[in-house]
Amino acid sequence: MKRLLISCLALAAAALSAGAARAETTLEKIARTGTLTIGTRTGSPPFAYVDKQNQWVGFSIDLVEKFIVPALSKKVGKPVKVEKKESTPATRIPLLTSNAVDVIAETMTDTKERRESVDFSLTFFYTGAQFLVKKGSPITGIDTVAGKRVAAQQGATNARILREKVPTVQLREFPDQPAAFQALAQGQVQAYTNDGIQLAGLKAKAPNPNDWAIVGAFYSNEPYGMAMRKNEPDFRNLVNQGLAEAIESGKYFELYEKYFGPKGEVPYPLTSEAKRLLQAAAAEFRKTPGGALGSPGK
Amino acid sequence: MNYRFDWSVLWSGQSGAWLLHGVLTTLAMSALAWLLALFLGILAGALRTAPLAPLRALATGYVEFFRNVPLLVWMFFWYFAAPPLLAENLRDWLFDHGAEFWAGTMALGVYHGARFSEMIRAGIQSIPKTQFEAALSTGLSTGQVYRLVVLPIALRLIIPPLTNESLNLLKNSSVALTIGVAELTFQTRQIETYTAKAFEALTAGTLIYLVLCLTIAAVMARVERRFAIPGMIARVGGAER
Numbered sequence: 245m246k247r248l249l250i251s252c253l254a255l256a257a258a259a260l261s262a263g264a265a266r267a268e269t270t271l272e273k274i275a276r277t278g279t280l281t282i283g284t285r286t287g288s289p290p291f292a293y294v295d296k297q298n299q300w301v302g303f304s305i306d307l308v309e310k311f312i313v314p315a316l317s318k319k320v321g322k323p324v325k326v327e328k329k330e331s332t333p334a335t336r337i338p339l340l341t342s343n344a345v346d347v348i349a350e351t352m353t354d355t356k357e358r359r360e361s362v363d364f365s366l367t368f369f370y371t372g373a374q375f376l377v378k379k380g381s382p383i384t385g386i387d388t389v390a391g392k393r394v395a396a397q398q399g400a401t402n403a404r405i406l407r408e409k410v411p412t413v414q415l416r417e418f419p420d421q422p423a424a425f426q427a428l429a430q431g432q433v434q435a436y437t438n439d440g441i442q443l444a445g446l447k448a449k450a451p452n453p454n455d456w457a458i459v460g461a462f463y464s465n466e467p468y469g470m471a472m473r474k475n476e477p478d479f480r481n482l483v484n485q486g487l488a489e490a491i492e493s494g495k496y497f498e499l500y501e502k503y504f505g506p507k508g509e510v511p512y513p514l515t516s517e518a519k520r521l522l523q524a525a526a527a528e529f530r531k532t533p534g535g536a537l538g539s540p541g542k
Numbered sequence: 543m544n545y546r547f548d549w550s551v552l553w554s555g556q557s558g559a560w561l562l563h564g565v566l567t568t569l570a571m572s573a574l575a576w577l578l579a580l581f582l583g584i585l586a587g588a589l590r591t592a593p594l595a596p597l598r599a600l601a602t603g604y605v606e607f608f609r610n611v612p613l614l615v616w617m618f619f620w621y622f623a624a625p626p627l628l629a630e631n632l633r634d635w636l637f638d639h640g641a642e643f644w645a646g647t648m649a650l651g652v653y654h655g656a657r658f659s660e661m662i663r664a665g666i667q668s669i670p671k672t673q674f675e676a677a678l679s680t681g682l683s684t685g686q687v688y689r690l691v692v693l694p695i696a697l698r699l700i701i702p703p704l705t706n707e708s709l710n711l712l713k714n715s716s717v718a719l720t721i722g723v724a725e726l727t728f729q730t731r732q733i734e735t736y737t738a739k740a741f742e743a744l745t746a747g748t749l750i751y752l753v754l755c756l757t758i759a760a761v762m763a764r765v766e767r768r769f770a771i772p773g774m775i776a777r778v779g780g781a782e783r
Contacts, residue, residue: 334731338740358738360546393637398719398728399735416642416722417732423720426622431630432637 270346270472270479275320282308283331283345289445290509291351291369300328303503304349304470307368310495312347312486319482333399337361340473347470347483351442353401354469363476364469365483366525368496370518371441372462373402376428378455383435385460389413395424395433402437405464421446439466445510488526496522551737552746564729565750571647571725572712578651579711583658588688590663601659608656613717616653620645621721646718646725654711661703665696698769705762709755726750 274280284292284305292302309326317324331339331348339345340362347365354364375394377383383392390412396403398417407415416433418424425446428436436443440458447456470487472480490496497514504512551557582604589601608616621642625633636644669692677687716727724732730747734740 333735334740337738355738357736360548361738395722398731401735404736414638417724417728418722419720423722427722430622430626431633432621432625432641 270476271320271482274316274324274346274479275322278320278322278324279327280308280313280316280324280347281327281329281345283329283336283339283348283350285331285350288351288442290503292349293509303499304351304368306499306503307487307490307496308347308349308470310499311490312483315482315486315489336471340471343473346479347472349470351439351468352471353439353466355401358471361474362471363474363480364471365480366487366529367467367469367521368487369441369468370515370521371439371466371468371512373400373405373437373464373466374440374443374458374460374462375435375437376425376443376446376456376458377435378428379457381434381457381459383459386410386463389435392435393433395427395436397421397424397438397442400438402439402464402466406437409463425450441504441510441512444512448510484529488529491522491526492530547742548739549742551733551739551742555736557733557737557743560729560732561726561746561750564724564726565754567643567724568712568715568726569754571643571650571718571723572715574647575650575654575715576708576711578647579654579658582652582655583662584693586655586659587662587666588693590659591666593684605656605659608653609660611653613649613653613714614720617646617649617717617721620649642718642722646715646721646723650711650715650718654707654714657707657710658704661700661707662696664703665700666692668699669695695771698766698771701762701766701769705759705766708762709758712754712758713751 268276282305284300284302286292286294286300286302288302290302291304292300295301305326305328313324313326329339329345331345331350333352336348336350336352337358340348348362351369352358354367358364375383375385375389383389386406386409389406390410391414393414393416394406395416395418396406398419403415403417406413416427418427421438421442424433424436424438427433438446440462443458447453447458450456470483472483487496490499497519500514501508503509504514552561586601586604589597590605592598592601624645625636625641628636673695674687674692677691678684682690715725718725719728719731722728726747730743733746734743737743
């Protein structure tokens with residue numbers, strides 16, 4: 245009994261001292277386990293979704309697996325496999341800060357506020373807020389929504405921007421896309437605002453896509469970045485290296501065409517401006533490795 | 543742990559105003575829903591003990607239906623399914639004038655009314671039959687017996703479970719965020735989104751609910767002591783002074 249007690253105490257002491265030691269960095273963890281854990285949202289095609297073979301696939305997952313993983317494997321000197329976990333707007337930052345995942349690869353906008361809690365990669369997708377309306381609606385963009393009832397998604401940054409730009413707008417915020425769309429379909433609201441790419445996805449999935457129209461120019465910038473824990477420049481550099489490689493080799497644009505092209509899951513043409521920004525960021529990263537980050541929209 | 547706590551996000555910028563607005567909305571909605579629930583609860587609870595079978599059936603139907611439908615579904619019903627039955631002009635007017643608040647309040651009140659009624663029925667049925675007969679024998683009508691004798695005693699008996707259920711009602715008002723009511727939980731999530739400070743925002747929300755609930759519980763405990771029927775309820779601890 246006494247021996248048992250002593251060994252228990254010794255074990256506790258060992259555990260405590262291990263806890264007190266310097267926490268393992270993400271790169272060290274990947275080198276030890278050979279696993280990169282990503283948080284992604286499978287309900288956001290074509291960024292991430294579950295295919296017919298029950299595999300998690302999509303644009304952001306391809307970017308990680310085809311470009312970031314090779315960069316990591318080369319660095320740690322052994323093959324790295326990807327483990328995927330479901331993340332949501334509410335859980336993604338806690339998932340990162342609690343070490344449950346290493347990278348968030350989903351439709352997460354890079355903002356100044358979020359940069360206080362996490363670091364972002366180079367921007368890997370450019371979009372901005374627009375409006376989804378019933379075809380033939382008098383709403384044609386941000387100039388026409390004053391006094392109108394507009395749905396937004398709780399947690400979307402564009403709701404705040406819309407309220408700042410058009411103080412008289414009647415915002416109604418819903419917890420998820422289906423509820424907001426339902427409200428639009430039934431007349432509770434007259435328009436639904438979200439990132440253009442999200443609206444394009446919603447329209448593509450709607451029973452009658454031609455009944456709906458996406459209107460207005462982008463009234464906000466929503467650059468999507470991959471989020472990581474703060475102050476891990478080596479790891480962030482490897483992620484950025486993968487993304488820069490994808491853009492410079494042109495393979496990024498092939499992937500884009502595959503997922504967002506006319507025959508893709510959600511048609512969403514790449515603008516020349518987005519292309520220019522992506523290439524400029526990759527070039528900037530090449531010039532100052534270690535320094536370059538994405539570009540927070542606000 | 544490399545998380546940096548920053549409690550100032552709770553009052554800097556718009557956060558403070560949002561929180562205050564959220565608390566007021568939660569309180570307004572809960573208070574209105576509570577009144578509705580109490581009215582429906584007393585009505586249905588009394589009807590369930592009524593001598594006429596159709597009245598009992600009506601009340602039982604109401605209670606069984608709402609006790610067994612999730613509040614969320616019921617809230618969606620009021621917001622998404624009920625309005626299309628209205629004329630378009632009226633509907634547009636409603637949606638321009640806080641329809642989501644009223645839909646949420648109705649859903650919450652009707653749902654908890656069913657739950658209140660079960661407690662009220664239990665309270666009424668715990669009153670000895672002889673007491674009812676004694677009151678009738680003094681010349682009161684059945685209606686008067688209910689109003690003047692049975693309900694006053696029953697309502698006193700049900701204060702503790704009623705407190706419990708009232709607190710549930712207050713907390714359940716957070717379900718209204720699904721139909722876009724800007725109540726307390728909605729506002730804490732909004733702060734969380736805009737500041738990326740989940741821990742701080744959720745802690746603030748939790749503490750506010752805790753303070754509200756403890757305050758209500760304290761008030762109800764006072765009410766219970768104030769209206770206690772001497773000699774009727776077994777006293778525990780030092781409540782009787």
